[in-house]
Amino acid sequence: MKHIFISLLVVIFTFSVKAQQDTPFDKKLFKEQKDAFKEAENNLKIGEKSFNIMSPEFMDENSNDYKIRASYYKEALPFLVKANSFNPNNSQLNYKIGRSYLVSSVYKEESVPHLEKALKLDPNVAPDIHYHLGRAYHITMDFDKAIAAFEKHKAVAAKNPAELEDVVRRIDQCKTAKELVANPVRVFIDNFGGVVNSKYPEYGAIINADESVMMFTSRRNTTTGGGIDLGLNEYFEDIYITKKINGRWSAPENLGSPVNTNEHDATVAVAPDAQSMIIYIDDKGDGNLYETKLIGSSWSKPKKMNKNINTKYHESSASYSSDGKTLYFVSNKPDGSFGNRDIYVTNWDEKLKDWGPAQNLGPTINTKYHEESVLIHPDGKTLYFSSQGHKSMGGYDIFVSEKQANGSWSEPKNLGYPINTVDDDVFFIINSSGRRGYYSSFKSDGYGEKDIYMITFLGPEKPMQISSEDNLLASIAKPVSEKVIEKAVNTDAKRITILKGVISDEKTKLPLGASIELVDVEANVTLATFESNESTGKYLVSLPSGKNYGLIIRKESYLFHSENFNIPESAAYQEVEKNIELKKIDIGSIIVLKNIFYDYNKATLRDASKNELDRLVKLLNENPTIKIELSAHTDSRGGDKYNEDLSQKRAQSCVDYLVKNGIAADRLVSKGYGESRLVITDAEIAKLKFEEDKEAAHQENRRTEFKILSK
């Protein structure tokens, strides 16, 4: 099994080596295909015959020889391709096919696989294999590979300065191409369409002002006289016309005699008034510019332009300025030239009624390479032309230059990719608005050979308008709810005690209109005096927090009644209902003196008590017969004896004060009851829930009273 596997590998290997081998056209190798071999060999011979007519060595692309050689290669190509289909593994054949494709009109890209194969089959297939491969890569826009190939050829090219220059230029073009392709200009390029374009070359479109009539040059089989330019193996050029009718271009018609002749007749330019036209006539290889005028509906016999324009050299393109007084044209005359074809300008001489001497536009425009197909825009200062020089990306590229105020020309600017390509881009015209242009180009998607294309210039990219919003204002993004609520009443205004109630007679329960004196006990000053309602006995007093209030209710023939409200600063709002029953001055009546205060655990009277005692003095003075018992009481806390002693001493303190203030001692009895006469019993206090209520109850029990003993 292992043995079979190895054998198989060897077979595959041998086969693959054979597939890569350079295979000569040797009948011994094709013994079983004698007839086919014979046919292939025959094709090869015919193809090679044409191919070998001219030297395969480097030639200047613009030279006549190069063009002639190209036409032989075109002749050779179909035969070589047939031979190759029989034996695709011949390095020389692939090389020749590759070179032939390279000079063909539209199948240039086909050169790549053949040249690659030739190199693969035989790395030394030809000394210039890398040069042609470089050109093939260049034309297929594989720029890095192209540059690498050209770099390889530099060593070979070194011996021929012209060849080396050519290689270096192509490397530059590849570099330019890379830049331009990376930054394409915004255009639509549309093939002008099958009505106008054909498998034959079309180019040199000129169009009238409203873009309704177009004339162009074509080398098609309908050429006047039907002749073929044997040098190029193509039909002679003729001028055709097409008109836009209802938005569609009509089938082109040959402009006919006398404009078209049996030789080359090509469009060049239309005068601004469209009443005259410049055409190119080959003149047996001389190539001159002729002017024809529209008389009625037919064109006059073309008249050769003067010697300032036409020379024995080749004049091709021209363009009228919008005022018709200046003419730009192209000539390859060597006189004053910067090399090959250059652009010249001539002005209309009013005196002579003819064109004056021509001047070369100068080195800013003209290069040592070819300039071609000039067009001056109706603005009179924008010049479009094609050039192989400047910063071309390959072949002719279209450039634009502006005439400056001082008459000089600005540095020509490449119109950019995809208007320009790696191949020839020539015969550019642009409409007055600058919105549309027309030019000729080889493109693989065309109808064959050169076609006329329409360019729609989109201009700089139209910026789309984006929309965004921010939350610029915080208060709008995230509104803060303004929770401004006045709460001050909670702490300040509420700090008040509303004291209200009804004042009545203790016995009859009838309401009494009594006087109410509000005193600040500590300061011993009267704050206000009120009266209760006579008929209802109702009263109401507001007591702001932060004071120890004494409230004394008086009524003639009644004993005064005192209340004490010590309301600390922190006290919250409260309403206290206090019904007060006034007692007549009767024996046995007891009045609690609520505004008598002692020092803590002592019998010493505090100053605050004096007001109350003074009232008692007053009462005793007003009622000189009455005798009273002054008693003091403690709460239930503390020892009984202690409480009794303390209360006795306190009662005595009061009696002492009264005596000191002029009351006869015999009217006064002091009595300390201790905790024996509680107003609120311990059992009752125990039932109270809150500590402060219990404390208030104890407070109620701690008291000083007086009782009327006799009247």
Add this chain to the structure above:
Amino acid sequence: MKKIKLFIPFAFILLSANIIAQDVVVGDTSALSEGKAMEIYNLGINQVNSQNFNGAIESFTQAIELFPTFEKAYFNRGSVKFQLKDYNNAILDFDKAVEINTDSTNAHFLRGRSYYELGNSEAALKDFNRATEIDPTHADAYYYKGTIYFLDNKFKEAIAEYDNAIKNKPDYAYAFNDRGSAKKQLNDIKGAIKDYEKALMVDGKLSFAHNNLGSAYRANGEYELAIKSYSKAIFLKEDYFIAYNNRGLAKLEKGDYKDAIKDFDETIMLNPKYAYAFNNRASAKYKLKDYEGAVADCDKAISLDKNYAAAYLNRGIAYEMLRKEDKACEDWNKAAELGLKNGKAFSQQICN
């Protein structure tokens, strides 16, 4: 909020006056009513705190009935009405509060806020000015003055007010944010960035400030930083479609068209009626040469907002690329009609 000064405790007025009335009940009813008024008033405050606004209004109303010069009850009722966005009636209460106490900063301030909400910026400004006159440290009043100037496109004046607000409240994140916005409007992008950063130093959770900072970075061409800021905004507020939209734009401007589309997709998920996101997604699709997609998005944007000039303009641009020049021109003309200069320019350039 600043505390308002208490009006003179009425109890003292009562006490200092030696009231000797024929009918003590009548004479003293006021005191009783005031006490009651206060009780009810406090109940109202509790109701406000427990979000029972209607109850609170009722309580403050009762307090006012019992005590017709109860400034705080008027103020609080106004304040509750303000919270309920009943600005007109709030103003009536603040009017009364101001009548009782002409120096009430808060009544002036909230009345100013009410006028502001009603769009009467002139009256609002008057009240805010009075508030800062009474209390020159009233940062909020300065802040809202700034807002009014900002909305009136008087950005320099706005900045001066924000300066005052910040001077009196150095950690005033909102004022920093808004001052940043005013600076941005004046094209002082660096100043704006600084202020937004300060706002975020005070309160790093302000999603809108992160968004605004992102937009300031965007305006400065600092797309990476912009994207970071927008991402923070989104992190803090998951449904922040505005920030998603803006992040999409930063990515669009940075050239990340596909990522931009993802953000616009997200924006649309969060807010399917956000015409901006459709319009912007059209831009991203256009950049990716998806012209049909761009047209479809513009269609949607226009269906959401028939007067969306930018969407017409953009659809025209996409149509041009689709070689539909007639439709492009129609759209550009519409955009021009809606006031877009570029609509006119494109139309003049192409639609002859």
